Amino acid sequence: DGGITQSPKYLFRKEGQNVTLSCEQNLNHDAMYWYRQDPGQGLRLIYYSQIVNDFQKGDIAEGYSVSREKKESFPLTVTSAQKNPTAFYLCASTSGRGRGNQPQHFGDGTRLSIL
Amino acid sequence: GQQLNQSPQSMFIQEGEDVSMNCTSSSIFNTWLWYKQDPGEGPVLLIALYKAGELTSNGRLTAQFGITRKDSFLNISASIPSDVGIYFCAGQLDTGNQFYFGTGTSLTVIP
Secondary structure, eight states, X not given: OOOEEXXXXXXXXXXXXXXXXXXXXXXXXXXXXXXXXXXXXXXXXXXXXXSTTOOEEOTTOTTEEEOOSBTTBOOEEEOTTOSOOOEEEEEEEESGGGOSSOOOEEOOOEEEEEO | OOOEEEEOSEEEEETTOOEEEEEEEXXXXXXXXXXXXXXXXXXXXXXXXXXXXXEEEETTEEEEEOTTSSEEEEEXXXXXXXXXXXXXXXXXXXXXXXXXXXXXXXXXXEO
């Protein structure tokens, strides 16, 4: 089945560590997105990528990094510079480089917690 | 970033009742999307709207793209317990590639 796979489902990080969240899609979508969701809040955009080897910062990019070496994959690294990383992270993708009347589809999320 | 005002923030209704929620923005959008999110899961797309005035149904759900292009509405008829969850609106500007999300409406259906 086509879809977006995020892994792991739960992730724990020690203070000062970097961690990488995986997002893979087999929908042949051009654009991919990372969002952060905090309890009782909407989704805030961290980074997005319209094509391979290109990505743009969203509203809350500080403390995060991404790469887009393959169309199917858009991993997110939460660096030690992110002082409040505990949140639910959602990956999404859409066709048409993110424009042209195409909806976003989401993975099931990764919950990151600090030990 | 763009702010989407979604209301109400939460709703507690009896099973069988109809539900209405809406989303407004200060900017003109070319796309409005409605999602449902269950706890610990990713949002699932319910309805996508691409034209001002468009009215689209998906089973008991109906959504409309406002004529001004600055708002959208979602109605759920004859609610059932599995409708429980958080409903999000999202919109996209004419320019740019980002989607902007409302803060969600938490729906509780009392059997």
